[in-house]
Amino acid sequence: MPQVALAVLAVLGITAYLGLCAAFLWFVVWPFAGWLVLVGVVLGALGALVVLLSAPFAADTDLLTADDVDGPWFPPAPPGHGRDRAWPHYLAGQARVDVGAMARRGRGALGALWSPLGGLLNPRAWLALWPLGIAGFLLLLAVTAGAVVTGVAVLALVVTGLALAALVWGAAGRLLRTVDALLRRRNRAAARCPYCFWRTTLPGYACACGLVHHDVRPSRLGVLVHRCRCGRPMPTTVSRAGRDHAPRCPQCDEVLEDGSGVWTDVSIPVLGPVSAGKTSLIYAGLEALRRQAVAGGGTLEPRREADAERFREGVEQVRAGRVAKTEAAAPVGLVCTVTQGRRRALLHTFDAAGELFSTRSATEDLRFLDEAGQMIVVVDPFSIPEVADEVLRGPADEAEAAPAVDPPEVAYEATVPRLRDFGARLDRTDLAVVVVKADLLVDHPIAADLRPDPLAVRRWLCDHGQDQLVVAAERDFAAVGYFLVSSHTGWEPEDRHTALAPLRWLAERGRLPLPPARTALTVGAVGEPA
């Protein structure tokens, strides 16, 4: 009997429980289900906004610093100095990190939202509370739906916005980089290190903290400024960085002349054997160049005080006809600023002792020959045997002409193959072949046909055994000019044998700013390679 009563009681109890549940569902859960969903969706959307937008600011979101520029977020650094230690631009790296953090935190929040469900799955609790559980489940679903839809929309918006910004900013950077490069190329802007003679179109610039930025062009590190590791700004592009930072040699790290990399850079090495007349030609030519620049309202000034002193002394010596022999130890570089109106240039001339051009191995150390773009080869007519035989009649003549110790082609043959082997683009290099000591030569019958015009000089050289030199020069170089010069008398731009002639020709081809010639002197090239 008690079993039957127990069974009846149990049936009654279960029925009552089910009825209560049904009533709860019908009268409490069902009427509020709609509101539950509405509230859940709105809550989810708000939550997603808060979680996603706060993710980049979270303390555990990675920060890409100046030390991460070689890290996995960036393509491999260029060879050489690598990427500068500057803060990467937000759009170039940090943006991706931040989007990742948003997605990660969003997922994490959803997981946290659903994790209490694990506790509710306890079977006994469910047995008692499943109608309430259904309500909670409904709310959770609604929150999740609102959060997911909002989260995906926000992420899509953020990714699109950042991608567009990166695209626009990247294009702006490339444009600025191209314009800067084109302007500098048009000006033939470059930097030549006066210490190691390295030539570069991209000098480094040191931040106040001491870090040298080796590539200030717009890049992933910033379009308008690069932010140094120390936080200080470094303006991008060579011209803007150069305004308030001293340029540095990328090779030896020495401080370069102001304007290096921005101004036109003209480098003119002068080759020739011992006693050919290189030093004389350089000082006479520079002085004549200075006179023409000044006459046209411009300037030509040695860059450093020591150079100015040397320039004055050199000019004095050449005028007095007693030039000191150049020491074989150290080639002398002389840097001058040339200005004309708003155009400015740095003019480097290099004078090495003739011994350094006597053998190929000696020329290998002459770094200033690399990428010169322009060269002068000095031809001493008195070192041409048939000329010397006819003109130099005794020790007195010898003493006055001080003929070069080697015939003209020696320096050429010791130097040019070395240049070619070192990869110099001779097909883009101009060569001025300068016959010097004209004052001593022109009155002799052997020089009857010799006039200071390119074709006449060229023909005279060919007629007097120098045809090999002429052929080689015209084969090797982009353009060859021929000049007849007296370094002792040609001080004025309009002198018949002015030392300015070769420099003026090279200057015009190398974009050195010069006022137009005052006289109708024929200056020009012949023998462009056929």
Add this chain to the structure above:
Amino acid sequence: MSPPPAHVRAFRAALVVLVLLVVLVALWQAPWDGIVAALDPWVDGLRRQVYL
């Protein structure tokens, strides 16, 4: 870890402003009349149930 520098914070703030702006514009420009009209029968049903 050092705090992010100003330029990073500025970009992040700009990002937040951008998203909030878009949300505001979306809320402002949303066709509320249509939404309300579409929801009306449903809300009506809810109301009737509540006062049942």
